[in-house]
Amino acid sequence: MNEADTPELLATAYREHARRVLATLVRLLGSFDAAEDALHEAFVAAAERWPVDGLPHNPHAWLVSAGRFKAIDRVRRQARLTRALPELSTRAEAAAEPGPAPEIEDDELRLIFICCHPALTPDARSALTLREVGGLTTEEIARAYLTPTPTIAQRIVRAKAKIQGDALPYEIPSRAELPARLESVLQVLYLIFNEGYAASAGPNLLRADLCSEAIRLTRRLLELLGEPGDAEVLGLLSLMLLHEARRAARVDAAGDLVLLEDQDRSLWDRALIAEAAALIERALQSRRVGPYLLKAAIAHLHTEAESSEKTDWPQITALYDVLLRVEPSQIVALNRAAALGMRDGPAAGLSAIEAVLAQGGLDEYYLAHAARADMQRRLGLVEAARASYERALELTRQPAERRFLTARLSQLAATPSI
Numbered sequence: 001m002n003e004a005d006t007p008e009l010l011a012t013a014y015r016e017h018a019r020r021v022l023a024t025l026v027r028l029l030g031s032f033d034a035a036e037d038a039l040h041e042a043f044v045a046a047a048e049r050w051p052v053d054g055l056p057h058n059p060h061a062w063l064v065s066a067g068r069f070k071a072i073d074r075v076r077r078q079a080r081l082t083r084a085l086p087e088l089s090t091r092a093e094a095a096a097e098p099g100p101a102p103e104i105e106d107d108e109l110r111l112i113f114i115c116c117h118p119a120l121t122p123d124a125r126s127a128l129t130l131r132e133v134g135g136l137t138t139e140e141i142a143r144a145y146l147t148p149t150p151t152i153a154q155r156i157v158r159a160k161a162k163i164q165g166d167a168l169p170y171e172i173p174s175r176a177e178l179p180a181r182l183e184s185v186l187q188v189l190y191l192i193f194n195e196g197y198a199a200s201a202g203p204n205l206l207r208a209d210l211c212s213e214a215i216r217l218t219r220r221l222l223e224l225l226g227e228p229g230d231a232e233v234l235g236l237l238s239l240m241l242l243h244e245a246r247r248a249a250r251v252d253a254a255g256d257l258v259l260l261e262d263q264d265r266s267l268w269d270r271a272l273i274a275e276a277a278a279l280i281e282r283a284l285q286s287r288r289v290g291p292y293l294l295k296a297a298i299a300h301l302h303t304e305a306e307s308s309e310k311t312d313w314p315q316i317t318a319l320y321d322v323l324l325r326v327e328p329s330q331i332v333a334l335n336r337a338a339a340l341g342m343r344d345g346p347a348a349g350l351s352a353i354e355a356v357l358a359q360g361g362l363d364e365y366y367l368a369h370a371a372r373a374d375m376q377r378r379l380g381l382v383e384a385a386r387a388s389y390e391r392a393l394e395l396t397r398q399p400a401e402r403r404f405l406t407a408r409l410s411q412l413a414a415t416p417s418i
Contacts, residue, residue, distance in 0.1 A: 010047055013059050015209050019135050021063045023111040027170055028068050032160045038067035106172060109220060114163060114170050116184040124159040127152050129188040134210060136195060143200045186236050186292065189214050193240050205251055205400035215240050234283035235293030238276035242299040245272035257404040261308035273303045291327040294319055313343035330361050338371050350375035366395035386412050
């Protein structure tokens with residue numbers, strides 16, 4: 001292996017294997033902190049050995065093995081952890097004995113379920129899962145939640161302490177327990193996907209690795225449930241697939257944002273759209289309608305249309321009406337207002353958006369101000385639109401989003417005011 005290729009190779013291995021390696025190490029070592037240290041040391045060892053020995057046939061297994069043995073060595077070296085040595089050494093050494101290959105896929109689900117355990121607060125579940133399963137940094141999570149970084153760090157530390165202190169089981173719940181545990185898991189999987197679909201930080205708007213990971217884990221969850229599956233798991237998977245199907249058209253060659261109405265629909269992945277449609281049909285057979293299934297149905301209506309003008313906006317607005325009853329939130333109300341603007345015109349849309357903003361709660365949400373600006377722009381209210389775009393620009397740090405908003409402002413500069 002060429003030594004010059006090592007950094008790129010290690011970066012690729014980290015993207016492809018780190019989260020799964022961590023999940024297995026948590027199971028083997030029984031501690032998040034020990035597993036995180038072992039993961040780091042495994043990659044340090046890889047940086048030293050792979051340029052000499054070459055890329056291992058199974059990088060995942062190599063990293064797990066390196067990590068667990070590094071954990072044993074570290075505990076043995078640290079006298080202050082003497083009391084923890086018997087249990088940790090027993091765990092790691094038992095794992096090192098010959099035997100069946102570890103159930104890697106199940107390890108990932110175990111990690112998700114323990115991160116989403118109902119004993120943890122909702123905020124802690126999201127932060128811990130995005131950190132441990134999604135691989136986001138504490139800073140990235142803080143930006144996504146508009147929360148100070150130390151607050152997110154405290155949530156993660158307390159969640160780990162709760163898991164350790166209460167000895168919460170690192171296992172997949174039984175079938176009888178699954179329904180009560182699914183909601184928080186689906187929420188977090190959707191959060192991971194959304195961070196990939198619209199990254200809160202970094203140079204690129206899209207993080208395909210997070211989208212793929214969320215889809216893969218949702219597929220695995222669906223497999224675990226077996227036939228006929230859960231309507232909301234089916235709905236979430238179909239929703240993810242419909243968004244993923246549009247990914248190639250969502251940014252241009254320069255990495256700039258392309259709105260749905262302007263996307264080249266020939267670039268949409270029709271195989272993923274067809275798979276999602278089949279999942280929606282399967283979910284509808286259960287006659288249970290939840291928020292993910294409704295969102296998937298809305299997304300599917302967009303993919304069926306030849307253009308924005310030919311989209312079935314009355315049906316989309318009607319589905320948002322149902323969604324608002326099932327999942328009342330200001331974000332849903334904002335999305336409904338935008339759809340109303342497409343159905344009844346920008347004046348109706350602006351009125352609805354203003355009503356949502358008047359409730360408070362979305363003052364720091366840049367998309368609310370961008371949606372208002374768009375309706376104002378369509379109405380020719382140039383000065384008002386400029387103020388709204390500028391407010392949206394103040395609230396986002398994502399480079400692609402900032403470039404889009406800046407371009408809108410430049411277009412307004414050449415537009416006569418009414």
